[in-house]
Amino acid sequence: MIPLGHFLILSAILFAIGSAGVFMRRNLITILLSIEIMLNAVNLTFIAFGRHLGRVDGQIIVAFVMTVAAAEAAVGLAIIVALYRHRESLNPEAFTSLKW
């Protein structure tokens, strides 16, 4: 049986990859994908702990997170479409007019 530590390390690696994507990529869609990776890193942690503790709570929360993530992806993509129509760009640096 794979020990809990392995799952957590994998999860941490996935989360780091996701965060790096959010902060470093210059494309809104990629950023959205990176957020999905971060979410799934968290899901993996929940599942791992659920199994380790022998309880179903982790799996229930993961089901919720997946639902919300699906909805979020839909809304997020819709916003990205709207933004693209507005600025002809997907670079997040193009959308900084809400400042001082």
Next chain:
Amino acid sequence: MLSLIPLFPLLGFVVNSTLGRRLPKAVSGGLASLAMLASFLVSAVVVWQLAGMAPEERVLDERLYTWIASGDFTVDLAFRLDALSAVMILVVTGIGFLIHVYSTAYMHEETDGEYARYFSYLNLFAFFMLVLVLGASFLVMFVGWEGVGLCSYLLIGFWFTKKSAADAGKKAFVVNRIGDWAFILGMLLIATRIGSLDFVRVAEAVAGMPVETTFGVLSIASLLLFIGATGKSAQIPLYVWLPDAMEGPTPVSALIHAATMVTAGVYMIGRNAVLFSHAPGVLEMVAVIGAATALMAGTIGIVQNDIKRVLAYSTVSQLGYMFLAMGVGAFGAGIFHLYTHAFFKALLFLGSGAVIHALHGEQDIRNMGGLKRALPITYWTFLIGSLAIAGVPLLSGFFSKDEILFETFHTGHTLLWVVGALTSLLTATYMFRLVFLTFHGERRHGPSEHPEEEEHGVHHGHLHDAPAAMAFALVILAIGSIVAGYVGVPHALGGHNSLGEWLAPAFHVGGEAAESATVGEEGSLEITLMLVSSAIAVFGIGLAWFLWRKRQDIVDSLSRRFAGVHRVLLNKYYVDEAYDATIVQPIRVISQEGLWRGFDVRVVDGAVNGVGSIVTGGAWTLRRLQSGSVRAYAGSLFVGVVLVLGYYLWR
């Protein structure tokens, strides 16, 4: 019944101030006069009631309600009529009524609204004055005291579009405030030390204390009250407002600035006779200030050229006499002079008003002269008033002034007596200078100097004498000036000083009754002094006749020879200038440079603006953080979470 007396003028004020604009002059003026008449009649009735009582029990109390109740300390809104206030209410309502009647004619050229405004102020004044004299405690008196000050301000500045009138009103108000400040302090001292503000209870409490030979609490209290009196009654050092108060309409000068309000200080000292008697040092000071004021104002009066200013200085001088009387302990004599002075000074002011009215606003006596034939009623009544104030025997002023001088001499104040006698000479001289320059000789001003007279179609010889309403007041007051003194004929002349006896219980001073019973040696002393003062009066009149009728050249050469003295007198000893330099300007400079430009602008505004600019500057730096880049926000959030978590994990 007592509260009716001030109520009538108050009603008159309410009606005239609210509806006056729409009322015709006959109604608003008539209403105001009627209110005064009603209040005079009620006063007469209650004084009659009072006279029917036994001398020691002559007090009528009327408590309306408890005004302040705090622990043991209570102040009622209460009126009290005793012998002293009886004299005062008769003077205020009686002379007040005559002046209201006079004003109906004098102010006739005003518009309806202004006319009603004038009468509403006049009635309001009468109301406050009656509250002042009827008040049974310091606090009620103070309400009236402040109220008459307010009305004085309003009436001096009645023609407020004229800058000098508006300034004079402000000056009167500010100078009075200085006195009132001391009055309040005195009142508070009495309230804390004696625990009551009711005049009778204060008098009873003070009567139980020893007479202060050193400067103790009673002395401080009475000194503070006296400073209040110097403000209201125009004594040194706060007399400067009264001559300027002549900017108001002449009947106002007669009522407020001669007959009634300015005597409030004298009345207040009389009311607190027991308190002042227990502070002989302060009483001495009262006498000295009174005498000094009398002399100083007399010397100024002799060179002034404005008919009303001469009368104003004469008022200051006569008030000085009253304070002299109060100061030597002759409270009865002081009130007696107050009462006779109210008649003849009101008469003189109204007479001068008639002259000014006839000459369409001319007030400079150098431009008058020869008015005797054109204005017979005014002339004769004015002459009676002048004779009375000069102290010519058998007129009212003689009896009262003589009593003051006698009491001064009798109590051993020989120097003050000399000052009083000298002032008496000055009084006779400047009053008859006024009479001779105004009414005798030839008219001295050509029509060319006054083009507006041509427009009115007024020429020499076409001057109109006082109209009926004015003549009525003048004649009644002239009769009063002749007979008013006969209530206090001294024993030495075989008379009976009934006013002195009437007032004695009001002062609660034991010695008062004994004083009036002068017999034998003192009687002959009194007669001697009487002869001296009569001689002084006649000499003063003769001097005025000689200098201003016979040998005007002597006056001219004297004023040239002593040009410096003349200039000092003409400029009123430069007191106004001195006050301006020592008090007004420093206060202005400190206020402007120190308080305004220094404290207010630098410190207060600086603090407020400083806080503002610190916040602005801080915000200007901090707003750079809001870059609008969502990634930057998310980054800082991420860093924050890592730091917080790191802290907890590595702890």
